[in-house]
Amino acid sequence: MTDATLAYAQSDPHHVRAVEHSGPASKRIVTAYGFWIFILSDMVMFSAFFAAYAVLLGQTAGGPSGGQLFDLSNVAIETGFLLASSFACGLAMIAADARNSFWFQIGMAVTCLLGLAFLTIEGREFASLVARGAGPTRSAFLSAFFTLVGCHGLHVSAGILWLLTMMAQVFAKGFRADIQRRLLCFALFWHALDIIWIAVFTVVYLLGSAA
Amino acid sequence: MTNGRQEIDHHIDIAPGDEHLEGGIRERVLGYLTGLGLAILLTATSFFVAGTDLVWQPSIPVALVVLAIAQMGVHLVFFLHITTGADNTNNVLALAFGVLIVMLVIGGSLWIMANLNHNMMPMDQLMRMQR
Numbered sequence: 001m002t003d004a005t006l007a008y009a010q011s012d013p014h015h016v017r018a019v020e021h022s023g024p025a026s027k028r029i030v031t032a033y034g035f036w037i038f039i040l041s042d043m044v045m046f047s048a049f050f051a052a053y054a055v056l057l058g059q060t061a062g063g064p065s066g067g068q069l070f071d072l073s074n075v076a077i078e079t080g081f082l083l084a085s086s087f088a089c090g091l092a093m094i095a096a097d098a099r100n101s102f103w104f105q106i107g108m109a110v111t112c113l114l115g116l117a118f119l120t121i122e123g124r125e126f127a128s129l130v131a132r133g134a135g136p137t138r139s140a141f142l143s144a145f146f147t148l149v150g151c152h153g154l155h156v157s158a159g160i161l162w163l164l165t166m167m168a169q170v171f172a173k174g175f176r177a178d179i180q181r182r183l184l185c186f187a188l189f190w191h192a193l194d195i196i197w198i199a200v201f202t203v204v205y206l207l208g209s210a211a
Numbered sequence: 212m213t214n215g216r217q218e219i220d221h222h223i224d225i226a227p228g229d230e231h232l233e234g235g236i237r238e239r240v241l242g243y244l245t246g247l248g249l250a251i252l253l254t255a256t257s258f259f260v261a262g263t264d265l266v267w268q269p270s271i272p273v274a275l276v277v278l279a280i281a282q283m284g285v286h287l288v289f290f291l292h293i294t295t296g297a298d299n300t301n302n303v304l305a306l307a308f309g310v311l312i313v314m315l316v317i318g319g320s321l322w323i324m325a326n327l328n329h330n331m332m333p334m335d336q337l338m339r340m341q342r
Contacts, residue, residue, distance in 0.1 A: 032226035040309030051320035
């Protein structure tokens with residue numbers, strides 16, 4: 001390589017990496033990157049539900065509209081619980097990196113409780129809607145609402161099962177490299193659910209009750 | 212720090228979700244606290260804007276969408292550690308592709324359905340013609 005290209009290569013951080021790169025990426029990068037692709041595909045799936053909801057927002061078939069059904073203070077509390085649980089998950093991951101079992105288990109337990117609080121409020125909301133005759137069979141609008149919000153709720157439920165599994169695995173096996181990789185994937189999943197919830201409370205509740 | 216990240220070669224890419232900085236626990240907790248503070252601020256603004264009469268009403272949907280996108284950015288940077296750093300390029304490119312597909316699905320659906328609603332004969336007229 002001539003001096004000129006070498007100088008150019010060193011001025012470009014991407015190029016330097018390509019030159020110095022040796023062998024495949026580490027397992028931690030490959031695993032997390034693959035899981036990142038899965039999360040993005042999950043978001044593409046959610047985008048289809050969001051599109052269906054946005055299109056069907058006005059199709060209430062003479063039934064109640066979003067503005068009559070949604071209780072925004074309830075949604076604000078739900079949002080607070082999920083945001084706090086995302087934060088607690090982040091702290092638990094810092095504890096995991098520091099290999100501190102005690103604070104890791106505390107952080108995960110708090111994450112779990114806040115997630116369960118979120119699910120409880122959501123379950124109550126669903127139950128009260130169905131009791132008021134506004135179940136998913138009432139109108140196309142409500143079908144789209146229950147599909148979208150219910151799908152997010154199912155993801156949170158699956159996340160809580162995964163969370164409990166990780167607590168047990170760290171308890172039984174400690175902070176091995178493979179367990180650390182699973183923790184990284186779990187953290188990605190949990191934070192991604194909070195990102196999807198931002199879209200849910202904005203599009204479904206705030207915009208949906210205005211329409 | 213002795214963690215799973217010891218596998219990382221510092222000259223190559225970084226795993227999505229891993230933090231770039233070599234800071235201690237204090238710095239990392241401060242990062243999460245910053246993210247939490249910004250997220251609370253943006254969420255509170257969203258809920259305030261949605262219920263207030265103080266702003267011009269037609270601007271509210273746009274404001275809500277902008278606030279939501281800003282908060283997603285805050286979560287991506289402070290919680291998922293997807294940044295603009297050179298070691299994050301692969302993660303950002305994957306995200307960009309995901310965002311492209313999401314935009315196509317949502318924007319395309321809204322566009323097509325609005326067009327159909329605009330051009331299609333109202334349902335009662337259609338029923339009358341079929342008789």
